[in-house]
Amino acid sequence: MESSSATPGVSTRREATRQKLYEAAVTLIAEQGFSATTVDEIAERAGVAKGTVYYNFASKSVLFEELLRHGVGLLTASLREAAERTARDGGSKVDALDAMVRAGLVFIDRYPAFTQLYVAELWRTNRAWQSTLMVVRQEAVAVVEGVLREGVENGEFSDEIDVSLTASALVGMVLVAALDWQSFQPERSLDDVHAALSRLLQGRVSGHRQER
Numbered sequence: 001m002e003s004s005s006a007t008p009g010v011s012t013r014r015e016a017t018r019q020k021l022y023e024a025a026v027t028l029i030a031e032q033g034f035s036a037t038t039v040d041e042i043a044e045r046a047g048v049a050k051g052t053v054y055y056n057f058a059s060k061s062v063l064f065e066e067l068l069r070h071g072v073g074l075l076t077a078s079l080r081e082a083a084e085r086t087a088r089d090g091g092s093k094v095d096a097l098d099a100m101v102r103a104g105l106v107f108i109d110r111y112p113a114f115t116q117l118y119v120a121e122l123w124r125t126n127r128a129w130q131s132t133l134m135v136v137r138q139e140a141v142a143v144v145e146g147v148l149r150e151g152v153e154n155g156e157f158s159d160e161i162d163v164s165l166t167a168s169a170l171v172g173m174v175l176v177a178a179l180d181w182q183s184f185q186p187e188r189s190l191d192d193v194h195a196a197l198s199r200l201l202q203g204r205v206s207g208h209r210q211e212r
Helices: 012-032 039-046 050-056 060-088 093-110 112-122 130-153 163-184 190-204
Strands: none
Touching: 012 039, 012 050, 012 060, 012 112, 039 050, 039 060, 050 060, 060 093, 060 112, 060 130, 093 112, 093 130, 093 163, 093 190, 112 130, 112 163, 130 163, 163 190
């Protein structure tokens, strides 16, 4: 999983190694589960020595926690960039939400193994990284909440909208629809899936039928 920018103070070489470890870990854990995946397997899949894993991460659990933080951070950044780009182009708040729906689909299409892992971990409550997962999840949802609040304030959306719940529902809609698409309807294109979700968004959030 690519980083949007190099971490300050960390060499490009070390950042590249961490990227390899993220990729190896997310693929292996998605395939066989966290408990069944060993540090040796992660190192072998990444093409590095076992000691390199521990040099970068104190343990397998720390690696996985940082993987979740890194992946959801990339998703959050893509949602924020979509909203900001729409604002620069003079689009409405519905346009911004629609752009974020597409950005979410693009992210999931690019990182399907991470998305499957992330959704599975959301429903587990006995993990050491649960608090971290809740924090990064809220960061992603907060981007959507911000657009919804601005839409309520400028009169584009009804002030009866439950901003927090609606934001969570929109994020959940994209995650579940995308996983269903990839698992059961892979013949459909990203544009096709986006169009279907866009019609749902236009009709239910804005209260108006989308014009074609």
